Amino acid sequence: MSYFGGSNNRLAESSVARNNANRLFDSQNNEKGGYNSRRLYYYTGSKLMIEWTNQHSCQHPNNNCELVLQYMCHDLIRDGTSVKTIPTNTRKCKGGDCDRDFQYGMHENYTYYQTCAQRERNKGLFFADQKLKKDTAIYTRQNPDGTRRGYECPEERDYYPYWHPSPWIDIAVMTNNVSRCSYYTQNSQNVKSKWSCNVTQPKNIVIPNNKEECETNGKIGVWTEYPAHAVAAPICREAQFSWDNYLGNGLNGKSNVFNWTIPETPGEHCVLRIRYNISTTDYDWWADHTLNPDKKGEPSKVNLSKEYPLNGKAKEQGYVFKQNPVVKIFEDVDFDLRLAINTAQFGRIFQDRSHTFSIKKRPQDLKDAVIHNLNVRGKRGNIVQVYPAVEYDFVPNLLNIATGDYIHFQWNGSNTNNKNFEGNGIAGTDRNNVVMLAESDFSEKSKNVPYKLLSFGHYGTNYPTKITNSSFLELSKDDITKLAHLGNTKGNDPLLNKADTYFDLGPRKITKQGKYHFMCTRNNDFSNRDQKGKIVVRDFPIVYKMIGLQGGTIAIQSKAALYIPPNTLDKLLSLQMASWRSDEGNDWLKEKRKRLPIVEGFASDFILLLPVENFAAESPVRLSINLTDTDSDIISVYRTGDKEYGVWQRIVTEIENGVAHSDIKQGGVYIAVKEKSLDMITNQEVIS
Numbered sequence: 001m002s003y004f005g006g007s008n009n010r011l012a013e014s015s016v017a018r019n020n021a022n023r024l025f026d027s028q029n030n031e032k033g034g035y036n037s038r039r040l041y042y043y044t045g046s047k048l049m050i051e052w053t054n055q056h057s058c059q060h061p062n063n064n065c066e067l068v069l070q071y072m073c074h075d076l077i078r079d080g081t082s083v084k085t086i087p088t089n090t091r092k093c094k095g096g097d098c099d100r101d102f103q104y105g106m107h108e109n110y111t112y113y114q115t116c117a118q119r120e121r122n123k124g125l126f127f128a129d130q131k132l133k134k135d136t137a138i139y140t141r142q143n144p145d146g147t148r149r150g151y152e153c154p155e156e157r158d159y160y161p162y163w164h165p166s167p168w169i170d171i172a173v174m175t176n177n178v179s180r181c182s183y184y185t186q187n188s189q190n191v192k193s194k195w196s197c198n199v200t201q202p203k204n205i206v207i208p209n210n211k212e213e214c215e216t217n218g219k220i221g222v223w224t225e226y227p228a229h230a231v232a233a234p235i236c237r238e239a240q241f242s243w244d245n246y247l248g249n250g251l252n253g254k255s256n257v258f259n260w261t262i263p264e265t266p267g268e269h270c271v272l273r274i275r276y277n278i279s280t281t282d283y284d285w286w287a288d289h290t291l292n293p294d295k296k297g298e299p300s301k302v303n304l305s306k307e308y309p310l311n312g313k314a315k316e317q318g319y320v321f322k323q324n325p326v327v328k329i330f331e332d333v334d335f336d337l338r339l340a341i342n343t344a345q346f347g348r349i350f351q352d353r354s355h356t357f358s359i360k361k362r363p364q365d366l367k368d369a370v371i372h373n374l375n376v377r378g379k380r381g382n383i384v385q386v387y388p389a390v391e392y393d394f395v396p397n398l399l400n401i402a403t404g405d406y407i408h409f410q411w412n413g414s415n416t417n418n419k420n421f422e423g424n425g426i427a428g429t430d431r432n433n434v435v436m437l438a439e440s441d442f443s444e445k446s447k448n449v450p451y452k453l454l455s456f457g458h459y460g461t462n463y464p465t466k467i468t469n470s471s472f473l474e475l476s477k478d479d480i481t482k483l484a485h486l487g488n489t490k491g492n493d494p495l496l497n498k499a500d501t502y503f504d505l506g507p508r509k510i511t512k513q514g515k516y517h518f519m520c521t522r523n524n525d526f527s528n529r530d531q532k533g534k535i536v537v538r539d540f541p542i543v544y545k546m547i548g549l550q551g552g553t554i555a556i557q558s559k560a561a562l563y564i565p566p567n568t569l570d571k572l573l574s575l576q577m578a579s580w581r582s583d584e585g586n587d588w589l590k591e592k593r594k595r596l597p598i599v600e601g602f603a604s605d606f607i608l609l610l611p612v613e614n615f616a617a618e619s620p621v622r623l624s625i626n627l628t629d630t631d632s633d634i635i636s637v638y639r640t641g642d643k644e645y646g647v648w649q650r651i652v653t654e655i656e657n658g659v660a661h662s663d664i665k666q667g668g669v670y671i672a673v674k675e676k677s678l679d680m681i682t683n684q685e686v687i688s
Contacts, residue, residue, distance in 0.1 A: 001274050002051040002255060003377040003395045006352030008034025009149075011083050011105065012416045014428060019083040024105050024150040025273070026143070026157060028350045033388045035379050037079045038412035041358035042262045043507065046371035046408065049396050051255040053247040053388070054350070056278045058239035059176055059572070064279040064347070065239050068160050069171040069258060072107070073267025079356050080105030086150060088113065107271050107353065108151040108167060115196070116153035117146075119207040122163070128343035129322040136206060137164075142344050158349050160275070161187040164209070165194040165226035168273070170234035172258055178549045181236035189226075191233045197221040231263070238548040238572035247388045252574070266361045272354040279347030283321060321346075369406045371507050372399060374533075376411035376432045376520075381421035382529065392432065392523045394533035400541040406507040407473070407535070409434060409483060413501040422529075424522050425495040432503070433496060434483040435464035436472040437517045437532070452584070457517035459532060464521055473535065474512040479505060484521075496522050513537050540579045548572040560607045560670075564621045573615055575667075580606040582628070585671065594645045596638060596673060603629045604660065604672035612641045612667045620663035625672050627658050632674035635660060641668040 008030075009023040017031040027033075042048055050069065058065035076099050080086075086104035087093055093101040098110050116137045127141040137155035138146045146154070156162045160173075161184060170188045175181070186192065197207050197214035199221035208214040211223040240256040250256040314320075318327035318336070326338045362369070378392040401407065413430025417423075425431055437457030456471060465472075470480050486499035493499070520531040536542070545554040547564050548571065555561035559579045580588075582602035589595055604625045625637065637653040637660050640646075653672075654661045660672045 001272075001352040001354065002053065002390050003049065003375065004272055004354035004357070005035035005038055005377060006033075006052075006274070007037070007079075007355050008352055010034035010036055011079060011081075012036045012414060013083065014416045014418050016418060020085060022085050022147065022149040023083055024085075024107055025152045025351055025353055026147075026149045026154065027352055028348065029352065030388050033352075035355075035389060036414035036416055037355045038414065038501075039079070039356060039358075040375070040410055040412055041360050042373055043360055043362050043366065043371050043408065044262055044264045044266060045362065046262045046373055048260045048262055048373045048375075050258045050260055050272075050274075051377065051395060052274055052352070053249075053255070054242055054276045055245060055247050056276075057242050057244045057246075058174070059241040060244065062244055062281070063176075064277075064281065065176045066160070066275075066277040067172075067174040067239055068275045068277075069173075069234075069260070069272070070168040070275075071171060071263075071270055071272040072167045072169060073265075073270035073359065074109075074167065075269060076100065076106060076109060077269035077271055077356055078102060078106055085148070088117075088148070106151065108153065110151060112167065113148075113151035113153060115207065116155065118205070119164070119197070120209040120213075121155055122159075122209060125159070128346070130344055137209075142349060144344065157275070157351065160184075160277070161189070163194065164196050165189070169229050169231060169263075171260060171272075172235040172237075174237060174239035174258070176239060178236065178238055181550060184236050185233040188234050190229050190231050193228050194226050196224055196226060198224040231265075237546065237550055240546075240572060262359055265359070267359045270357050270359055272357070274352055276350040277347060278350075282346065366406065366507060369507065369509075370402070370404075371406045371408055372401055373408050373410065374399060374535075376413075379414070380417040380423040380428065380430055385418070385421045391529050392430075392520065392531045394520075394531065397533040399533070399535045400544075401510060401535065401537055402541045403511055403513055403537055403539050404509065405537075406509050408507040409503070409505040411503055415501060422525075424525075426497050429497070430501055431486070431496040431499055431522050432520050432531070433486055433499075433522065434472075434518050434533075435467075435521055436470045436480075437461050437519050438463045438465050453513055453515050453536070453538065455515045455517070459517050459534070462519070462524060462530075464519060471512075472518065473508070473510050473516055473537070475508060479508060494521075510535075510537050513539065542576055542578045545575050545577075546572055547575060556607075558626060559605055560623065560625045562609060562621060562623050564616070565619065568616050568619045568621060570617075573611070576608070576610040578608040580608070582606065582671070589645060592645060596648055596671065600632065600674040600676050601629065602671065603627050603632065603635050603674050607670045609667040609670065614666045616665045620665050623662045623664050623670060625660045625662075625670060627655075627660055627672055629674065630655075630658055634675040635672055636675050637662050637670055637672050639664070639668045639670050641666065645669065 008018060008027050009021055010018045013019050018034055021031060057063050080103055082103045086098055086106050090096045090098055119137045121135055121137045121139055130141045130144045132139040132144045133146055137153060140154045140158045142158050143154040156166055166189055170190050173184045199207050208220060214221050214223045241251050242256060318325050323343050324338060324341055326336050328336055375395045377395045378390045379386055383391055411432050415429050417428045417430060419427040438461045440458035440460050457465060467480055467484055472480055482505060486496055486503050488499045514537055516535045518533050523529060523531040540556055540559060543554055543556055548569055549567060551564045551566035551568060553561055553563050554575050554577050556577055556579050582605055585606035604627050607625055635655055637651050638648045639651055640648045651662050
């Protein structure tokens with residue numbers, strides 16, 4: 001996880017590899033991965049970008065894929081000060097209370113793990129030919145020996161949604177198969193209570209995992225309901241595309257991301273986790289007890305022979321799902337091949353978790369504010385040294401906001417990175433700052449957009465603007481100085497060595513439109529370690545949203561909305577919507593010597609919808625444009641997909657309560673106009 005900066009079980013090691021892979025959770029990840037501890041906080045309702053890479057692909061025919069994002073908060077969650085795994089023997093903990101021995105990192109608590117360790121495992125699960133040592137929930141196909149990592153419950157880790165109570169609150173599920181979304185959302189503990197057998201004296205017994213056995217003779221325990229978390233069901237949608245064996249960016253050259261709105265419930269000690277499930281297509285990845293309904297309590301089995309046309313001789317030729325099978329691919333030829341198959345990893349769950357963070361209640365003066373978090377990802381080193389982590393960058397490095405929104409600049413780093421890794425300043429240390437870039441010495445052709453935004457700084461330069469001349473976001477000189485010097489203005493410190501790793505400017509209101517380009521002066525090697533960012537401020541900013549088979553709406557408040565019904569799109573689509581004032585658009589058309597036909601005036605703003613190409617091949621989607629002028633008998637909507645705005649097409653429109661509704665199948669630029677006469681133009685006529 002690139003941001004939040006997943007720990008991969010690190011604490012603050014300076015070594016290339018983490019010291020203890022079993023410290024808090026089972027990651028299954030490369031031991032080089034992970035970022036050192038860096039505590040931050042976020043305000044309730046603020047917007048935060050989560051970034052990650054996943055190695056074995058999503059939205060690819062090679063694998064079935066799920067990504068599950070969750071978080072939890074409770075008073076005793078902590079990173080700890082020791083890399084040792086928290087004990088289960090309470091005599092080894094201070095005061096006999098491991099939950100409160102703060103030298104150890106802890107996410108799930110002692111009671112949660114002990115219940116898992118004694119509860120009967122789900123025996124209807126498919127566990128291939130793995131030999132599970134015992135029959136409780138810490139023994140799974142992926143963890144047959146019951147290895148302990150922190151107080152994590154292996155059965156809960158490996159299966160989603162879990163059938164017993166869990167402290168984790170669901171954020172989102174991203175999947176190759178959205179037909180499962182209703183199952184995921186309906187069975188999430190966000191909205192559905194869970195049950196467990198409460199035993200008053202659990203020692204030396206196996207706790208039943210079902211009501212019938214729990215209440216046998218009324219002696220064992222009480223089958224107890226644990227309420228739902230009483231929050232919204234998780235978002236469920238298609239996963240973004242990623243390649244096999246590629247811990248890198250997605251199709252657009254950017255990290256795959258999920259934009260999280262921080263929950264409204266404050267918590268001083270919280271942690272976020274991402275789990276990544278891959279399941280091979282060699283067998284039905286949804287294998288469960290329904291495959292053998294008449295054999296209660298026995299494991300699920302999978303018939304592989306039906307997948308191979310071998311005249312009923314699949315088993316004889318080695319087509320058996322087991323560890324490293326030897327298969328005979330020719331029936332009558334003595335030619336064997338051994339397959340490298342680990343049945344504990346067909347499929348497999350990978351995981352990463354953040355270091356601890358806080359969710360804070362907003363102060364009263366920010367009660368209704370839109371707050372965007374602007375943070376820093378990565379760690380010291382070049383791309384080879386930090387891999388599979390990433391180098392420094394801003395998150396997000398392109399931020400579109402509205403005038404009146406707030407930006408919360410905040411980041412943290414470490415003083416215990418590897419001292420042999422590349423970087424500036426004192427070896428082993430992270431530092432970051434924000435300074436507006438200098439202007440370019442060369443003129444640049446204007447981009448093909450109608451709105452005129454002042455540009456401050458230029459990506460192509462590598463020197464900062466002088467603080468005395470800076471108009472960065474129209475912030476105060478004091479704030480601009482803090483962002484540059486990190487609050488340390490005493491003495492000469494060009495590499496920020498005297499500054500703290502942690503910086504927090506607090507939320508700042510942004511009031512001036514413009515395109516602001518900025519940099520970090522310390523991490524500014526002229527290479528791929530060039531740390532720069534851009535903030536675009538407009539009265540009505542570009543809106544981005546991903547919509548897939550589930551359908552959804554993308555909208556600019558008081559301007560326009562696009563509604564896509566469920567089952568309209570056949571893939572996840574990254575949509576953009578922007579608006580231009582009618583006078584901006586009209587001036588732009590005049591400048592390009594283009595015009596709209598037979599128009600008395602404009603009845604709306606210009607609406608840009610991307611992508612331009614057809615995205616709804618079969619069923620149309622509904623575009624609704626708010627009218628700014630209804631004083632006309634004839635109002636129509638026109639569209640162009642022409643990059644030069646020279647060809648416009650009139651589309652069928654319904655006017656209702658000051659809104660123009662049109663059924664469309666493609667993006668482009670749309671505008672509602674007041675027409676002179678319908679007699680002068682036919683429906684769907686193309687005009688240039």
